[in-house]
Amino acid sequence: xxxxxxxxxxxxxxxxxxxxxxxxxxxxxxxxxxxxxxxxxxxxxxxxxxxxxxxxxxxxxxxxxxxxxxxxxxxxxxxxxxxxxxxxxxxxxxxxxxxxxxxxxxxxxxxxxxxxxxxxxxxxxxxxxxxxxxxxxxxxxxxxxxxxxxxxxxxxxxxxxxxxxxxxxxxxxxxxxxxxxxxx
Numbered sequence: 001x002x003x004x005x006x007x008x009x010x011x012x013x014x015x016x017x018x019x020x021x022x023x024x025x026x027x028x029x030x031x032x033x034x035x036x037x038x039x040x041x042x043x044x045x046x047x048x049x050x051x052x053x054x055x056x057x058x059x060x061x062x063x064x065x066x067x068x069x070x071x072x073x074x075x076x077x078x079x080x081x082x083x084x085x086x087x088x089x090x091x092x093x094x095x096x097x098x099x100x101x102x103x104x105x106x107x108x109x110x111x112x113x114x115x116x117x118x119x120x121x122x123x124x125x126x127x128x129x130x131x132x133x134x135x136x137x138x139x140x141x142x143x144x145x146x147x148x149x150x151x152x153x154x155x156x157x158x159x160x161x162x163x164x165x166x167x168x169x170x171x172x173x174x175x176x177x178x179x180x181x182x183x184x
Contacts, residue, residue, distance in 0.1 A: 005032065005033050005043035005045075005078075005124065006042070006043055006124060006167060007041075007075065008033055008035050008041055008075035009075065009076065012070075012074075012075055012132065014070060016162065017070040017074060017076075017077055018068065018069060018070060018076045019045055021057065021064060021065045021068055021069075021070060021077070022068060024057055024064070025048070026046055026048055026049060026050045026057075027045070027047050027048060028047065028048045028073070028079075029045075029047055029048075029079065029080035029081075030047075030048055030059060030077060030078065030079060030080050031043055031044070031045045031076075031077070031078050032044050032064060032074060032077050033070045033074075033075045033077075034062060034071075034073045034074055034075060034078035034139065035073060035075050036073050036140075037170065037175065038128070038170060038172040038181055039125060039126075039137065039138070039139050039170060040125060040126045040128070040129055040167060040168055040169065041075075041125060041126070041167055041168070042123055042124060042125025042126070042138060042139035043076075043123070043125065044059045044060045044062055044121060044122070044123050044139060045080055045121060045122045045123075045124075046060050046118065046119060046120065046121025046122065047059075047118070047119050048064070049118055049119070049183050051063070053106075054066070055067070056068075056071075060113065060118050060121035060123060060126060060141070061115075061117075061118055061140075061141075062139070062140070064077070070152065084112055087169055088177070099136070099143065099144040099148075099149050099156060102161050103127060103143050103144065103156060103158060104127060104136070104161075104162055104171070105107075105127055105128060105136070105144065105162065105172055106126060106127065106162030106163065106169040107126070107127045107128075107158055107161050107162045108124070108126055108157060108158070108159040108160040108161075108165045108167060109123075109124065109125065109126075109138050109143070109156060109157065109158060110122055110123070110124040110155075110156075110157045110166070111123050111124075111141070111143055111153060111155065111157070112153070112154040112155040112156075113141055113150075113152045113153060113154065114152055114154050114175055120154065123138050123139040123141055123165075124138075124159065125138045126138070126165075126168075126170065127162075128170050128172065128173060129172045129173070130172070130173035130174075130176075131173065131174050132173060132174065132175060133146075133173055134146045137173075141149075143156060
């Protein structure tokens with residue numbers, strides 16, 4: 001992923017997103033940038049899956065469209081080229097990741113997840129701490145709880161410690177609320 005993937009446009013280009021989505025097929029490799037109040041700006045990189053229950057395309061569980069119209073949180077969408085995929089796969093560690101003190105609220109992370117329903121995908125974004133269960137999340141995916149790394153996590157990279165980047169840091173999560181009102 002590039003720094004541009006974490007820089008949403010000043011004005012979302014709905015027409016370009018709609019055109020991109022019209023040509024999208026299951027298995028296409030893409031990078032999608034989302035912006036939500038709860039998780040801030042984050043980019044997901046992986047293969048597109050089609051969800052029959054959502055009647056639309058998803059990327060790492062994040063809906064890209066609804067009835068071929070871009071999801072409101074979707075800001076950017078681009079092709080994820082084979083050279084970029086090969087480099088990312090080579091960079092994956094062979095041992096389980098560790099979550100140290102630098103993986104804290106406000107840190108800029110890139111986390112690789114593996115989930116049978118969505119395949120292997122990366123999320124880059126600001127870490128958000130939940131005081132509800134002492135967990136750290138990035139782009140709505142659990143990185144760790146109580147310092148224990150989630151089973152789905154394959155790699156954790158700290159791109160910048162808290163305070164060492166320009167991205168807005170969302171508030172800590174103090175209540176889960178109802179999932180029906182979730183942004184992603």
